[in-house]
Amino acid sequence: MPTFLxxxxxxxxxxxxxxxxxxxxYPLLVTxxxxxxxxxxxxxxxxERDGKEIGSGLLGQSFDLPKQNPDDPDExxxxxxxxxxxRPSAGGYDPKSSGASNLGPNxxxxxxxxxERRAAVAAFDGVDPASVPPDALTxxxxxxxxxxxxxYAKEQVQRVAKARGxxxxxxxxxxxxxxxxxxxxxLGQPGVNVVLLNRAVADLT
Amino acid sequence: MSATLxxxxxxxxxVGALALCYRPLGDYIAGLLTSAKHLRAERALYRLVGVxxxxxxxxxxxxxxxxxxxxxxxxxxxxxxxxxTHLLLSLGVPEMEAHQAWNTAISFTANTNWQSYSGESxxxxxxxxxxxxVQNFVSAAVGIAVVAALIRGxxxxxxxxxxxxxxxxxxxxxxxxxPIAILFALVLAANGVVQNFxxxxxxxxxxxxxxxxxxxPVASQEVIKLLGTNGGGFYNANSAHPFENPTGFTNLVEVFxxxxxxxxxxxxxxxxxxxxxxxxAIVSVMGLFWxxxxxxxxxxxxxxxxxxxxxxxxxxxxxxxxxxxAGSSLFAASTTxxxxxxVNSFHxxxxxxxxxxxxxxxxxxxxxxxxxxxxxxxxxxLAIVAVFVxxxxxxxxxxYLGKKLGGREMKFAxxxxxxxxxxxxxxxxxxxxxxxxxxxMLNSGAHGxxxxxxxxxxxxxxxxxxxxxITVNTAWYDTxxxxxxVFGRFLPMVFVLALAGSxxxxxxxxxxxxxxxxxxxxxxxxxxxxxxxxxxxxxxxxLALGPIAEGLR
Numbered sequence: 210m211p212t213f214l215x216x217x218x219x220x221x222x223x224x225x226x227x228x229x230x231x232x233x234x235y236p237l238l239v240t241x242x243x244x245x246x247x248x249x250x251x252x253x254x255x256x257e258r259d260g261k262e263i264g265s266g267l268l269g270q271s272f273d274l275p276k277q278n279p280d281d282p283d284e285x286x287x288x289x290x291x292x293x294x295x296r297p298s299a300g301g302y303d304p305k306s307s308g309a310s311n312l313g314p315n316x317x318x319x320x321x322x323x324x325e326r327r328a329a330v331a332a333f334d335g336v337d338p339a340s341v342p343p344d345a346l347t348x349x350x351x352x353x354x355x356x357x358x359x360x361y362a363k364e365q366v367q368r369v370a371k372a373r374g375x376x377x378x379x380x381x382x383x384x385x386x387x388x389x390x391x392x393x394x395x396l397g398q399p400g401v402n403v404v405l406l407n408r409a410v411a412d413l414t
Numbered sequence: 415m416s417a418t419l420x421x422x423x424x425x426x427x428x429v430g431a432l433a434l435c436y437r438p439l440g441d442y443i444a445g446l447l448t449s450a451k452h453l454r455a456e457r458a459l460y461r462l463v464g465v466x467x468x469x470x471x472x473x474x475x476x477x478x479x480x481x482x483x484x485x486x487x488x489x490x491x492x493x494x495x496x497x498x499t500h501l502l503l504s505l506g507v508p509e510m511e512a513h514q515a516w517n518t519a520i521s522f523t524a525n526t527n528w529q530s531y532s533g534e535s536x537x538x539x540x541x542x543x544x545x546x547x548v549q550n551f552v553s554a555a556v557g558i559a560v561v562a563a564l565i566r567g568x569x570x571x572x573x574x575x576x577x578x579x580x581x582x583x584x585x586x587x588x589x590x591x592x593p594i595a596i597l598f599a600l601v602l603a604a605n606g607v608v609q610n611f612x613x614x615x616x617x618x619x620x621x622x623x624x625x626x627x628x629x630x631p632v633a634s635q636e637v638i639k640l641l642g643t644n645g646g647g648f649y650n651a652n653s654a655h656p657f658e659n660p661t662g663f664t665n666l667v668e669v670f671x672x673x674x675x676x677x678x679x680x681x682x683x684x685x686x687x688x689x690x691x692x693x694x695a696i697v698s699v700m701g702l703f704w705x706x707x708x709x710x711x712x713x714x715x716x717x718x719x720x721x722x723x724x725x726x727x728x729x730x731x732x733x734x735x736x737x738x739x740a741g742s743s744l745f746a747a748s749t750t751x752x753x754x755x756x757v758n759s760f761h762x763x764x765x766x767x768x769x770x771x772x773x774x775x776x777x778x779x780x781x782x783x784x785x786x787x788x789x790x791x792x793x794x795x796l797a798i799v800a801v802f803v804x805x806x807x808x809x810x811x812x813x814y815l816g817k818k819l820g821g822r823e824m825k826f827a828x829x830x831x832x833x834x835x836x837x838x839x840x841x842x843x844x845x846x847x848x849x850x851x852x853x854x855m856l857n858s859g860a861h862g863x864x865x866x867x868x869x870x871x872x873x874x875x876x877x878x879x880x881x882x883x884i885t886v887n888t889a890w891y892d893t894x895x896x897x898x899x900v901f902g903r904f905l906p907m908v909f910v911l912a913l914a915g916s917x918x919x920x921x922x923x924x925x926x927x928x929x930x931x932x933x934x935x936x937x938x939x940x941x942x943x944x945x946x947x948x949x950x951x952x953x954x955x956x957l958a959l960g961p962i963a964e965g966l967r
Contacts, residue, residue, distance in 0.1 A: 213595055215464075216481045217478060217485075217486060218464070219465055219479075219482075219488045220479070220483040220485075222462065222463040222464060223463045223580060223583070223584075224486055224487055224548075224552075226462060226463060227551070227552055227587060228548050230588065230592075231547065231548045231551045231552070231587065232543055232548040232594065233587065233591065235547075235595065235601075235634060236422055236547070236631040236634040236635070238596065239596060239599045239631070239633060239943075240609050240610060240611065240631055240634070240635040242600060243600065243603040243604075243610070246600075247603060247604050249606075250603060250604060250606045251603050251608060252608065252610050253610075253615070253627050253628075253629065253657065254606055255609050255617070257737065261617075262617040263617060263618065263619055264619050264625055267606055267657060267660050268625070268657070270619045270621070270623070270625060271590060271619075271621070272620070272690055272795055273621065286957055289621065292620070292621070297575040302625070303625075303626075304614070304626055304627060304898065305534055305627050306535070306650065307534065307649050307650045307651035308532070308650045308760075308882070309651070309654070309731075309732040309762070309763065309856075309882065310731065310732065310764070311760055311882040311883035312762065312763060312856070312857065313720075313721070313722075313732075313856075313857040313880070313883070313916055314720030314721075314722055314723045314764065314766060314769070314861075315657040315720045315722060315766070315861060315967065316857055319722035320721050320725055321671070323722055323726045323911070324725055326470060340660065342725040343726045343730045346725075346726040346727070346730075347731040348731060348732070348744075349654070349732070349733065349734050349735065350651060350654030350732045350733055350757070350758065350759045350760050351651035351734060352651065353651070354736075355654065355656060355734050356734075356736050358735060366659070368858035372498055386635040388456065389736070392661045392663035392664075392665060393662075395420045395423040395424060395427070396663050396666050396741070397662020397663070397738055397741050397890055398420075398442070398734050398735060398740075398741070400735040400736050404620070405621055408620060411620060413625070
């Protein structure tokens with residue numbers, strides 16, 4: 210057999226062996242251990258309410274009013290005042306299209322979107338436009354960010370309390386309960402998990 | 415705790431963890447690359463594959479083995495992607511077009527992981543784990559194998575043998591990458607990274623809407639994506655996706671993984687050449703650039719000097735709340751200074767100078783610390799250039815670690831250095847000159863130019879991250895960037911292995927009073943200067959048209 214052919218046959222056999230070990234055995238082993246040791250986390254941290262699955266504790270959701278006309282693709286979704294609102298999302302909180310806006314830091318489109326969001330959020334929550342925190346005005350990287358800043362959660366308390374007829378103090382307590390601090394006390398940034406917070410809010414009324 | 419203090423503690427914890435691994439991991443890799451003993455399982459594997467594990471190869475044979483293995487990998491992966499609709503666990507994804515499958519197959523084989531597709535809608539689980547993740551392992555191992563051959567060029571004398579590629583590949587894949595991957599895949603899965611074989615799982619949300627929860631063997635792929643400095647996300651949002659990177663803790667683990675091998679390899683180098691101080695000098699230069707870049711990007715992101723970012727009050731566009739600006743900036747600097755290209759935040763929306771630095775990091779050739787193996791051989795080439803420059807200053811024939819750097823050696827080093835700038839500048843220039851390709855930019859003006867420049871810099875340097883606004887799933891971009899990736903990966907390897915062969919043949923010259931000591935701070939300074947001037951300045955005009963123009967606006 211010519212050397213050229215022999216080298217390629219060796220390469221092919223090596224690739225197939227590596228595929229079996231690293232591409233089949235390795236992920237099966239990790240899946241097996243994960244499913245035995247921490248099945249809830251390995252399966253997407255699914256959360257339930259009244260025995261029904263309502264989402265993942267790690268993935269954000271939208272909390273909009275039902276559309277006036279569900280068949281109209283151009284109709285803008287309106288936020289539902291009864292819920293704490295998440296951050297803007299480039300993909301509408303659809304896990305089938307995760308991702309960011311990718312708009313540049315000087316983009317006219319981004320500038321316009323930020324200004325419109327500031328006015329809309331301030332009017333919606335009944336606060337001074339200057340006080341709206343940055344995370345309420347910017348789309349996240351994943352489009353599935355489950356968290357908002359503590360400041361943005363607190364800003365929404367009066368509006369949710371009014372819409373639901375529940376005491377604001379109770380909502381403040383829930384915010385404290387669903388605030389994730391930094392991991393190990395110093396890694397990352399604190400935030401409030403909107404999905405878990407809203408699930409608790411739904412149980413109030 | 416204040417955000418500033420937390421940011422500092424995060425950086426200190428990372429540096430501490432990397433420093434702790436430097437000696438044991440570097441020594442372990444050196445052991446793998448020098449030991450004459452084979453494990454029994456490895457002997458069986460060599461018999462099955464048909465190689466003689468005890469026979470070292472000449473450099474052309476070593477090179478041909480690298481190229482044959484990589485070419486077959488491209489073909490195998492291309493076939494797997496094109497046929498995936500007929501395979502298990504394909505989740506009903508549509509058939510991928512030929513140009514995109516070609517681009518993807520090259521991208522993963524070349525350790526780039528440029529993705530013109532979106533993971534959740536274009537890839538079934540089987541291709542992800544048995545195709546893409548396998549290349550994540552072996553392409554990283556190929557990089558380390560090539561640098562091993564180069565180091566042997568320094569350590570061996572009067573021989574034409576630089577090692578056995580198949581042995582290097584096997585040992586690095588199975589004894590270095592696999593055990594670390596198993597351990598950290600479990601760490602990630604325990605913290606919320608998913609690991610299952612489910613497809614999308616529909617649930618009814620709190621408001622009564624529908625949401626599809628994705629599944630997949632993510633943790634096992636996430637860990638090697640970072641450890642092997644590959645960077646291809648299981649999902650489109652990459653490490654920003656909560657299922658790939660759920661907490662501040664997993665974020666630090668991921669940054670650690672993508673740096674740890676590249677930062678430990680200088681120890682391997684020092685150990686193999688028999689002088690640990692040589693390793694410390696190299697790792698100092700790497701560390702210097704990494705610290706400076708991480709600090710500057712963090713500074714520019716906190717400053718957020720750009721109109722839309724000022725209007726929002728912070729540079730949070732494209733960043734996750736749980737990771738914050740410090741955790742995102744550290745990741746951005748590390749991923750572009752290595753050949754990883756995973757992202758936990760979207761560089762397109764970074765401040766002009768912060769995003770510009772991510773481009774500049776890649777332009778430095780990804781050497782601080784660089785990709786697994788490729789970072790060290792890139793830095794050693796620059797060390798050779800630095801010694802040569804010093805030799806010119808004093809009028810002596812330059813030598814590095816006892817090997818003379820003559821015309822032949824300098825030709826290979828120069829060709830190495832010229833390859834990537836040629837690919838980047840010709841590629842980006844052509845794309846900008848063609849009206850159809852120019853229209854692929856999402857943003858306009860200087861920032862749009864930066865998107866194109868970023869794409870070719872990323873492809874030619876085998877990084878794989880992007881200013882993601884640009885539309886690259888076209889036949890032209892898939893082809894052009896595919897060519898940039900394949901030449902950017904394998905041409906430098908040709909020059910490195912040729913250099914290794916040329917060094918191994920020499921009889922070492924004893925050090926004399928006129929020999930430049932390459933383990934002292936003077937050399938660290940000289941090498942840093944060469945990195946900045948030789949590599950950095952090549953791109954200055956292109957940077958001036960893109961991020962610098964935008965930042966000074």
